[in-house]
Every structure is written in C-alpha cells, then in structure tokens.
Amino acid sequence: MAYSIDVDKKWQKKWADADLYRFDEQNTDKKLYCLEMFSYPSAASLHCGHWYNYGVTDTWARFKRMQGYNVFHPQGFDAFGLPAENYAIKTGTHPQDSTNASIRTMLEQYQQLGGSYDLNYFLSTCDEDYYKWTQWLFLKLYEKGLAYQKEAPVNWCPSCQTVLANEQVIDGHCERCKSEVTQRKMKQWFFKITDYADELLKDIDALDWPEKTKKIQKNWIGKSTGALISFDIDNGMKLQAFTTRADTLYGLSYVVIAPEHEAVARLTTPEQKAAVDAYVTQAAKVAEIDRMSTERERTGVFTGSYAINPVDGKKVPVWVADYVIATYGTGFVMAVPAHDERDFDFATKYGLPITRVIVDKNGKEQPLPFCEHGQLINSAEFTGMTTEEAIPAIVAKLATEGKGELTTMFRLRDWLISRQRYWGAPIPVIHCPHCGVVPVPEEALPVKLPYDVEFRPDGESPLARCAAFMNVTCPKCGKAARRDPDTMDTFVDSSWYFLRFPDNKNKTAAFDSDKINKLLPVDKYVGGQEHATMHLLYARFITKALRDMGYLNFDEPFKSLVHQGMILGPDGQKMSKSKGNTITPDPYIQKMGSDVMRMYLEFAFSYTDGGPWSDTGIEAMARFVKRIEGLFDKYDTLSEAHQDMGAAEKELDFVRNTSVKSITRDVDLFQFNTSIARLMEYLNALVKYMQGPVNKSFLKACLNTYIVLLAPFAPHLSEELWERMGHTESVFKQSWPVVDEGALVRDEITLVVQVNGKVRGKLNVAPETDQETLKQMALALPTVQAFTDGKEIVKTIVVPKKLISLVVK
C-alpha cells in the first residue's frame, strides 16, 4: 500500500510481535550502547526537539545494527522534578498520577516515531525500584565522605521556593523559572564533587566530545595555579590569601577580606566597628540584589587592623570590600593596585598607595594598571627576574618561614543537592537529637515518598509537614527522631541512570558490576548542549566516585557525545507559545507519516546546528517518498530487455557503490543531510536508467540495495517496499551493503587542466594515462593554448586522477 501512517502502524505492530529489537545480553563482544538523554514526562505531545533527538539518533542506531553491532538502545524517563509538582499545585492532580499518565501517552507517541527500542529495559526515576538505588547512591557517597552537610550561603529561588546548585543559576537567575536568585544561609547537603576537580579536568581531553562542550566544562571547573601566602595581622591573627601573582608581592598596598568572611568581626577594631558593621549589613543587602555587575563601583571600609607583608615586613591596612568573593580561594586577597585593575580602581578611590613592581618584557614602564607578565623592579633580590621566574622564587623564600606554598584553586564548588520540594527522592538520613545525623540503614531502603502530602511549597520542604513521614525512631538509639525533610536534586537521579538501564530489574543491587563493566561506557550519547555543566559533569563525577568504591572499572560514562541542534520556529526564532511559532509534529505525522518527518529533520539541517522549520521543506520530503514509490511502480511494469552489463549498467552500478560508500561514512559521522542527498542522487540515477532498456535482474539488485540503504532513514517505508519486492524477512535483518571497489573504477575520468592555478580546460582520459601524455594533451587544448602561447612552462604539477596544473612565465 502507498506510504502513510497506516504503513507505520502495520510495521510497528509486526516489529512488536516479532520482538525485533530485543537486545542480546549474552553477546557483548560487538556491543554498542546508544543512548539519547532521557526525557521528562510531559502531558503535551512530543515536540520537534523530541523527534530531532530520538528519531534521528534511531537512524544511527538502526544503521549500526545493520552493520552487525549488538545495539543496546533503551528508553526511560527522568520523572521526578518541579514541573509535575507545579502542575499539581495549579490543578490539584497529584504529581505521581500526572507523571504516570504522561509516561503512558509519551510511550505511545514514541511508538509512532518507530524507534528501535527494547522496552524490557525501561526505567522511570520516580519508581520505588529506581529511587531506592538513588538513595543507596547517597548512602555510599556519605560513607565515603563525599556527601556532607554544611551551613552556607546558598542560592535561593523565591519562585520555586527551593535552593539551587551553582550550575542551576544562570546570570543570577533560576535556570528553570528565570526568577532572580537570592542568597540565604542554610544547612544543606552537598556532594563533594570538588574532590574530583582535578581528574574531571584532566580526563576531558581524551573524550570524543564536541570541543566546545569540553571547553565549557573546563572553564566551569576553572583551575588556576598560584600560591597561598600567610599574613600575620597586628592583633595576632593569621590569614591566608590565594594569588596567581606572587611576583607582585613587593607592590602590596593593602589586603582585603570579603564581608561574609567569619574573620571580619575579629579583625575589626573597636573604633571601626560601627563603620564595618554598617558596611557588612549593607553588603549583605547588595548581594541579594545585584553583586554580579562588574560595572558597579567598588566600595569598602578599613577594619582598623594591619597585616604584615611577609616579604618585607611592611604594614598594610586590612580592608573589607565586597569585590572579594567569599566562596572562592580563601575569601581574603592581597591587593596590588599597580598590577590589578580592581585593586587599581579601589586604591584610586580610597587614596591607597600604588607601587609599580613590574615593567614589560623589554624593561619599559607601561601605563598602570599593567596586568600582563613582565619583569620585576623594586623587589629586593628578585629585581630583574621575569614574572615566571619570580613566582616560584618568592614562594620558595616564603616557604622557608612556613608562609607560602604553591597551590591550585578551582572555580568548581561542591554540588548542593538538597531541595525543599516534594516530588523527588527523599534524602535517606535521620536526624536524632542524641546521635546526630544517622544514615538510614541500607536494608530499610527505600525511604518511600508518601503519597498524601500537602505539597504547596512555602520555603520548607512539604515533607516536613507530614508527621507520618517525619517521625521515626533512630536506627541507632531507638529514640524518637526525625527524617530529613528535603528531597534530592533531580540531577542526582540522572547522574547514574545509564548504569541502571542494562540491569533495570535488579532487586538486590543498583546494578551488577560485571554486567555494567561489559556494557559501558555509553558508546554514543546524544542530547542537548545545555547540560554541559550540569548533567554531563555530575554523571562524570558519580561514575568516578563509584569506580573508586570498586563498583565500576571505567573512568568515564560517555565515550562519545553528540549535541543535536535546535529546531526553530518558521520565523527563525526559538519556538515558544508566547511567540505563537510552535510547530507540533503530530498533525504532520498524521498526514504524511513518521518517515517523512524523520527524513525531513535529517535532510533539512546539519544535525548539530538545527535551524528553522519549513513547511515547504517537509512537503518536499513527502514528494521524495512519492518518487521512491513511483520508481517501484514503474519497475513492476518493466520487462527484461537484455542481460548485459553495458555502459548504462556500469554507470548505475557506479552510483550505487558511491552511494553505499558515502552514506556509510556520513551516517557514522551523524551527517544525515548528505546521506539523504546521496539517496536522492541514487534515486535520480535509477529513474534515468529505467528510461532505457533494462537488465531487469541487475535492476532488481540495485533496487534491493536502495531499500537497504533507505531502511535506517525510513524504517516503515523500507519494510513495505522490501515486502513488495517479495522478501518475507524484515529488511533490518539484512546486513549493511559493502562497497564493490571494482565498480568505482571508471574507464574514463575527467581531469582538470589548470594554467597558473586557473581552470582552463578538461580532459577525458583513461585513468592510467602517463604524465607526459597528459601534458601533451593538455597543451593541445585550444583554451589552454590561449594562455600558454609564447610562454615558458616552468613547472607541471599532476595530482593523480584529479588535475594537471601548468605553471607558465
């Protein structure tokens, strides 16, 4: 029957009945773990982004399967999270009910997409079977000292009524709802991702990931090398400062401490107390409004104390200023106005001394502030050294007195995982008034999320108001205690799901190590770039932590990563309901079938770029499908004219084999647009051939190749055509065609003739023609002669099978 959604349905049923995509667990020699970032359950129908991610990646998976790989291609849902909870608050539908309903409809829709998934490996992070093991993961991290609680200033989203991890704050705004994030001091759970900062950074280079993503992650980790320098304070205190420019220490003019720093009060002299207190209070307010702007004027207050410069014993004032970040380095910095822009501004404003200690590489004094590297002046025995020499030298001198050491600092902060929300995995910890923090024993997992809860958020976790959940007996002392009312960040759920997929039914462990070590790492991971510093970083951390606990034998979860681009609205803008430029795939599927949708998305864009939706584009794809079917209609009407392999047959065979060759290469590289272009060319060649007298058995073989090549791109249509050609087994049981190199050798090739690098003519010659003959033939061309006449040929360059280039003078 002619291709339509009915053909889709017919084959989807046959595939399901035959269990065609069943993964063979036994055979892991040629395994290939192909994974799309799992999706969030939503009541709305699949959008273009889903199709672009899941449909297109499925083509790659099918291609690999036909190449003989045992492809593991599971599917699941990242089912905990705020949207379901917000929906519940709005409508009164319980998150669990709405989530389960959404999962059911989405699974049906994924069916429409015709994906080659093995649903025996399905998982959903909100199932007890799953979050039991998320809690187990927490306990393991806790045991290892990688989960800890601390009271710290944290990012608070007033609209979501919960804290956020650093990674979830974009330009001072909530990553999800865009509300402005404020600071609060709260006691929260953190995962110690910073313990892995060095390894997370070091291992990036070896990954087959987009360079840009690697760069983003490197910057996020933000390693900088420098020194810790100890300062004695005139009141007997000691404070350490981190600096990357120890070479400028002789230019020290003051030191600065962040207003939030716990040492501020002790540094403040009685005379300065009023001013400092006022400033600290003021700074706390500013921090809540906007401390992000680099344009803000710098402010600060003198504490009354003095610090001793450890290299020369000079006394410098200690200031408190909010341009120092409390959470980076030590929250205490040395200020060298001559060689740092910020310090320069500050010193200028408050009349602090500015002493030049660095000149440029040629010994010239550059205008201040001069922040580049150069050589030292006015620096005692270090004068004359270059910056690079002076840093270790000065630190070494300080080290003899125990006042300096080389060190590295990271921008990366620990991962804050507590959330004051309902719809997530409860943190498996009990707070006992006698024993303190007591982890829930492993055998008592899961800590079930209670169903009947008033989940309207008010700054405290909804679970805190659920007495049945909160009140427990301490596992240690047996006395009354309370559970932790918070749930875990949903990124914890997604930081290990790829480990659960292959062993999703395991009742006794999160996963079986042997099994996982065989199937992982994920060979191809496909998803959006927006996760560069969140999910992708967290998953790498958890993998490394589990490895160190002996559960895994590999270092990285995702060997190769691809980001799909974004499909924009027809106006070239990001699709959004408010702009009214949203395209819903569903009507197109109903009208044209899923293969048309899939191929349109594959053909119209370069996969990693994406681009604007075009109705005429998808219609063109529907036309292409009709042309394919027309070809087979015509084939049925043709009769055998001859059985020779003449010029026409050779030409068609050439196109057939170049198609095989380039499609094989391009699909592997996720270049679906050029792959489909080759399919179109091959179709054009077939149409042309069928206009003449045909060798029908040869033609039949060519058509069979065509269907096999088409199969990953248009799975339903191909099955239909394959059946039509008289085959009884699925086309996906066919192996991917191999290039017949012999068919690529042509009797005659076209060579380009250039004179001084410009094309002046062409030659049709036998491939083995020798260079001297080529040169003579080239010189004989009238168009070439016009440029060579009366000139001397100084050089002849021959690129085999491509061109001959004559250089004349």
Next chain:
RNA sequence: GCGGAUAUGGCGGAACUGGUAGACGCAACAGACUUAAAAUCUGUUGGGACUUGCUCCCGUGCCGGUUCGAUUCCGGCUUUCCGCACCA
C-alpha cells in the same frame, strides 16, 4: 571584559588530507500534459561582459600573507551566537 564558535546564491545547506566552489533540496522562471488550475514530468537558474564561446572577468564576511593553486593554512579586523563574568 575574557574565552570559544560562526560567516558560502533568493533560502536550507554541500565541498574527503590545500586541487573543477555552490552537491542535494527549496523557491523562481520557461516548456510539456490539461478547456483551465493543481499535481506530475522536462529544462534553466551566483553576478557581470561581449565577439553567445564547453568564451572571458568577478565571486565563499573584510584587509593582507603563504602557495602553481586557498571556502580550506597564517596574521589582523568585523558580524552573529554561545560560555564565563569582580575567580585575585
């Protein structure tokens, strides 16, 4: 401000290691079929010039360089997008 990416016809996009720029498709135009239209099929289609020729000149953001030859390599700018943003 720092870092990264990007720039090719009217449009989406091709071009393997430096070797015929514009594959493939869309749109447009012309023709065939039709009473007509739609659909379909065939052809043309980067710009310019004239002597209309398998002709010449120009052309891959801009300026310069290396090379017989540059979309591709190098130096300097510009554009747009992205990441970071007082990280000492």
